[in-house]
Amino acid sequence: MIHAVAPEVTYAASPPASGGPGLSERRRSTPSGLPPAGAKRTRKPAQRRKNLEILFFVSPALLLIAVFMLVPIIQAVRFSMYNWKGFGPLVDFVGFKNYVRVLGNEVFTDALVHNLVIIGGSIALQLPIGLGIALLLNRKMKIQSLLRTIIFVPYVLSEVIAGVVWFQLLQPQYGVFDTILSKLGIQGPAQGWLGTPELALWTVLAVLTWKYLGLAVILFLAGLQGVPSELYEAAEIDGASWWQIQRKITIPLLGPTLRTWGFLSMIGSLQLFDMVWILTGGGPANATTTMASFLVSEGTKRQNFGIAAAASVILFIVALVLAISYQQFILKRDSQPDDERTKRKKAKA
Amino acid sequence: MSATLATRPQHTPAQAKRAKKRDGRQGGNVLVYAIALAVVAITLGPVLYGVLGGFRTNAQLAENPAGLPEPWVLENYAGVLKNPDFWQYALNSTMIAVITTIVVVVFGIMAAYPLARYTFRLREPIFMVFVLGLLFPATVAIVPLFILITRDLDMGNTWWGVALPQAAFALPMTVVILRPFLMALPQELEEAAQLDGASRIGFFWRILLPLSGPGMVTVGVLAFVGSWNAYLLPLLLLQGDMRTLPLGVADYSSEHSADTAGVFAFTALAMIPALIFFLAMQKRIVNGLQGSVKG
Numbered sequence: 001m002i003h004a005v006a007p008e009v010t011y012a013a014s015p016p017a018s019g020g021p022g023l024s025e026r027r028r029s030t031p032s033g034l035p036p037a038g039a040k041r042t043r044k045p046a047q048r049r050k051n052l053e054i055l056f057f058v059s060p061a062l063l064l065i066a067v068f069m070l071v072p073i074i075q076a077v078r079f080s081m082y083n084w085k086g087f088g089p090l091v092d093f094v095g096f097k098n099y100v101r102v103l104g105n106e107v108f109t110d111a112l113v114h115n116l117v118i119i120g121g122s123i124a125l126q127l128p129i130g131l132g133i134a135l136l137l138n139r140k141m142k143i144q145s146l147l148r149t150i151i152f153v154p155y156v157l158s159e160v161i162a163g164v165v166w167f168q169l170l171q172p173q174y175g176v177f178d179t180i181l182s183k184l185g186i187q188g189p190a191q192g193w194l195g196t197p198e199l200a201l202w203t204v205l206a207v208l209t210w211k212y213l214g215l216a217v218i219l220f221l222a223g224l225q226g227v228p229s230e231l232y233e234a235a236e237i238d239g240a241s242w243w244q245i246q247r248k249i250t251i252p253l254l255g256p257t258l259r260t261w262g263f264l265s266m267i268g269s270l271q272l273f274d275m276v277w278i279l280t281g282g283g284p285a286n287a288t289t290t291m292a293s294f295l296v297s298e299g300t301k302r303q304n305f306g307i308a309a310a311a312s313v314i315l316f317i318v319a320l321v322l323a324i325s326y327q328q329f330i331l332k333r334d335s336q337p338d339d340e341r342t343k344r345k346k347a348k349a
Numbered sequence: 350m351s352a353t354l355a356t357r358p359q360h361t362p363a364q365a366k367r368a369k370k371r372d373g374r375q376g377g378n379v380l381v382y383a384i385a386l387a388v389v390a391i392t393l394g395p396v397l398y399g400v401l402g403g404f405r406t407n408a409q410l411a412e413n414p415a416g417l418p419e420p421w422v423l424e425n426y427a428g429v430l431k432n433p434d435f436w437q438y439a440l441n442s443t444m445i446a447v448i449t450t451i452v453v454v455v456f457g458i459m460a461a462y463p464l465a466r467y468t469f470r471l472r473e474p475i476f477m478v479f480v481l482g483l484l485f486p487a488t489v490a491i492v493p494l495f496i497l498i499t500r501d502l503d504m505g506n507t508w509w510g511v512a513l514p515q516a517a518f519a520l521p522m523t524v525v526i527l528r529p530f531l532m533a534l535p536q537e538l539e540e541a542a543q544l545d546g547a548s549r550i551g552f553f554w555r556i557l558l559p560l561s562g563p564g565m566v567t568v569g570v571l572a573f574v575g576s577w578n579a580y581l582l583p584l585l586l587l588q589g590d591m592r593t594l595p596l597g598v599a600d601y602s603s604e605h606s607a608d609t610a611g612v613f614a615f616t617a618l619a620m621i622p623a624l625i626f627f628l629a630m631q632k633r634i635v636n637g638l639q640g641s642v643k644g
Binding site: 050051053054056057058060061062064065067068069071072073075076079086133136137139141143147149150151152153154156157158159160161162163164165166167168169174175176179180183210213214218222267271273274277278292295296299300305308309312313315316319320323 | 381384385388389391392393395396398399402411413414415452455456457459460462463464467469475478479482484485486488489490491492493494495496497513514516517518520521524549550553574577578579580581584585595596598599602609612613616619620623624627628631634635
């Protein structure tokens with residue numbers, strides 16, 4: 001309400017810059033004698049002007065989201081109920097049959113499992129390694145910023161470029177990776193790391209770890225800067241060892257950063273497409289298919305738009321369920337007020 | 350903290366012990382540097398191998414995959430630089446990323462402004478629209494999006510056809526980052542501006558926009574990175590001369606799979622300009638990502 005009334009005073013004296021509606025307000029408010037009465041009478045136009053301003057500012061973004069996000073999502077739900085090959089009108093209504101077919105398709109259920117393996121594997125690998133590197137780098141070192149930059153390099157490369165380079169490195173026999181291994185006396189798999197169904201998913205996971213470890217390190221390091229140095233000093237005076245300090249002070253205080261990073265990592269793993277498409281195309285024998293690669297190949301290669309749409313709705317529901325459970329069981333700790341956090345918030349304010 | 354210890358003249362046994370511990374940690378620095386070196390090697394190894402591979406011939410690569418260029422050949426890189434397709438892809442990538450960035454930054458700051466600094470009934474519900482938007486990745490809507498753009502809007506194979514949906518999917522993150530940023534600008538500024546006769550729109554143009562430069566650069570860089578690296582949407586929407594660099598790299602590597610050195614040169618040239626830009630903007634990217642993590 002303060003906003004609605006306060007400009008009253010200013011418009012009366014405002015330069016013409018304020019535009020059309022401002023003029024009419026001025027005309028109305030100046031003849032009225034007492035300011036409170038004027039304020040009362042002009043509240044409505046001022047309110048309308050404010051609403052117009054809000055509409056003007058917010059609508060471009062909302063329009064873009066409505067056209068390119070909301071409409072396609074509603075369409076996806078609609079398509080998922082029809083047997084549709086991409087031409088002609090939507091007539092062959094099949095209800096939930098597409099969902100039954102997708103969930104009964106072993107390629108899709110395997111894809112879902114692959115996504116879950118990537119989620120678990122990414123966190124299980126990147127959390128300890130990233131945390132270890134961040135803790136090691138979190139000290140006064142001359143080359144710290146250089147190291148941070150270097151670790152960040154794979155993250156800024158596109159998945160496509162990283163994937164193409166790794167695809168060459170991992171070529172069976174004559175790729176550099178197998179060459180180095182054979183010099184060490186280890187024979188790489190005959191079909192190559194990406195060509196052997198039992199190894200392909202783990203190889204993809206390893207490349208993803210290489211690509212995204214830098215993000216984890218950077219975020220953890222940023223979180224570490226937020227741990228007040230007095231705590232370290234106090235612990236050191238109390239005779240705590242380096243390891244004790246990390247375990248009892250640093251890691252607990254880093255909790256919110258770690259948990260939010262885990263959330264981002266999970267959402268990213270659920271959408272995994274680019275790297276798989278470049279490295280294996282989902283093969284060999286669907287060993288690395290993800291939900292996203294499944295729906296893209298159903299939609300674009302086979303023109304099974306109904307099936308692809310049902311798969312995308314399932315992907316969304318899985319993401320939503322995981323996001324809500326993560327929120328409930330893991331992130332909830334951050335929103336619960338405990339002494340440490342309220343104290344820190346007060347210190348910030 | 351070492352300064353406070355050093356200024357104390359008398360050394361108690363406990364302090365001596367502590368000093369020893371600090372020395373011990375310094376000894377541990379060798380280990381730290383060793384680990385750091387290993388991390389650097391693993392991180393940069395593949396990238397450097399690709400760049401150096403572009404300076405070798407296919408014969409060299411076949412003979413000794415793990416070797417260095419001997420002699421250095423420039424033909425691969427020269428070949429890519431003379432390839433008009435490469436420049437066309439680079440132009441497409443640049444234009445799409447620039448359009449995406451401009452749309453995201455302009456629409457994002459506009460939407461964030463009333464959501465941060467006006468009080469009105471629908472404020473939180475509208476903000477929730479953006480927060481919920483974070484939950485919808487483009488992947489989920491990709492097939493209908495493809496149909497919408499190619500058939501209904503007739504924007505298939507155009508810069509705008511890729512840039513606008515990319516902007517739409519980047520907007521939620523942008524607004525979520527910018528709103529707290531705008532909220533943090535002190536209320537006194539707005540009051541002072543009003544006293545000086547500025548309208549809310551005048552305040553937006555003359556005070557808020559200049560002050561939110563850093564926030565806009567952050568979201569702009571994030572949008573640019575996202576667009577420059579995007580693969581799925583361009584893959585479905587762009588063909589032939591309209592392809593972007595990631596599509597070009599992927600297609601080149603599958604079409605010229607026998608020419609490994611050429612693939613390395615093409616890939617290296619595709620990543621170098623982006624790499625320089627992103628490393629220069631590193632601080633901004635990190636700030637934006639941190640902002641999203643702190644929530």
